[in-house]
Amino acid sequence: MTVGNRILNVARIQLVNKVMVIGLPLFILLCVFAVNLALFLAVPFPEPEDGMAMTGAVISIYIATAIVHVQTMSQTLPFALGMSITRRDFVFAAGAVVVGQALLYGVVLWVMRLLERATGGWGVNVAMFDLAFMETANPLTQILVFAAPFLFVSFCGLWAGIVFQRWGQLGVWVWILSFAAVLVGATAVVGWQDWWSSVGSFFTDTPTVVLLGVYPTVIAVVFAAATYATSRRAVG
Helix, strand or coil: CHHHHHHHHHHHEEEEEEHHHHHHHHHHHHHHHHHHHHHHHCCCCCCCCCCEEEEECHHHHHHHHHHHHHHHHHHHHHHHCCCCCCCCHHHHHHHHHHHHHHHHHHHHHHHHHHHHHHHCHHHHEEEEECHHHHHHCCHHHHHHHHHHHHHHHHHHHHHHHHHHHHHHHHHHHHHHHHHHHHHHHHHHHHHCCHHHHHHHHHHHCCCHHHHHHHHHHHHHHHHHHHHHHHHCCCCC
16 A cells, blocks of 8 residues: 555544534634624624724634644544554644645635625624735635644644643643743743834734745644654654
């Protein structure tokens, strides 16, 4: 059996429960979307002076996807190892699932953006998908901008799951606190050096496709490498 066929077969194992892996994030997005729409229909929010009122509802699908892929490593990996599947094949198959899922969700969000724009913000002038800071010039880059953060959160979730498999809850807490320490330290340095204006200029001047498309993809590659390296000694 070729490497490609072997990885494809392992990916099929990971997708046995498609309802959870693929359907759950979409279901959560649908629920959050329905709640937001109901609120805007029921409550007379003031009309924004320029454009539509924006909500952060779309972030729900990114959070749900990250949680799903934590479970990929914490629950599905032990089962796969019991079937004599190697950690290498499992991680590569998980990566293939992540990429396919990110592209699928990117297309879904792009379609929702088109519908939202066509209906004038679902008839209540609200923007859940047609967000100005995520807008790009053409459909391909727009799908990339939606899809790339899925790569980022998914590989982050895979890495968190494999950290749990190798070091347990203590390892996960150390992993989380380490990220928090880096973030707090970086914030302290920026404040100490008075770099806030430069940071703000970076986010406003960087093209959207680079900021939300290229950078998350690069970070996702780093997380993918960390996942593979950590998985080599994970406990089944």
